[in-house]
Amino acid sequence: MVANHKMDFSDQVFGPHTAIHDGQLTLKALRTNLAGVTFENDDGVNRQKIIAKCGEGEIVRLVRDRENRHDPNAVRVVRESGDQIGWLPADIAKEIAPVMDREIMPDAVIVEVMGGTEDKPTLGVLIDIGRFEPETG
Secondary structure, three states: OOOOEEEEOOHHHHOOOEEEEOOOEEEEEEEEEOEOOOOEOOOOOEHHHHHOOOOOOOEEEEEEOOOOOOOOOOEEEEOOOOOEEEEOOHHHHHHHHHHHHOOOOOEEEEEEEEOOOOOOOOOEEEEEEEOEEEOOO
16 A cells, blocks of 8 residues: 555656645646556466456556557556556656656556446556655654
């Protein structure tokens, strides 16, 4: 869980974003749904099966994929185990990739795993992207 941390990216890095405070987490971050959540990973494991094991508050990593033939700004989203759960959408990756290329590594946390119901069987993932720092005081 991300309690006792704050997530912040300065406006100079990403521009203005939503500010949220819930008493435990001060957050100024970029919020986005992941792309590519219905595909299989290179090892043949379906991302939907991996996402089904994810939970709210789980820290995930952003990994630059400079060799991606479809998008030079591609950014993978992976669990701590290394299992990929999706991609940043192209418009978000275009903004974040240059930051990562400057060796500024954003943190990401799962806000919600959506779907998995009869009406909407496909699972989706909503994440916040920012930088975690211990809260003071």
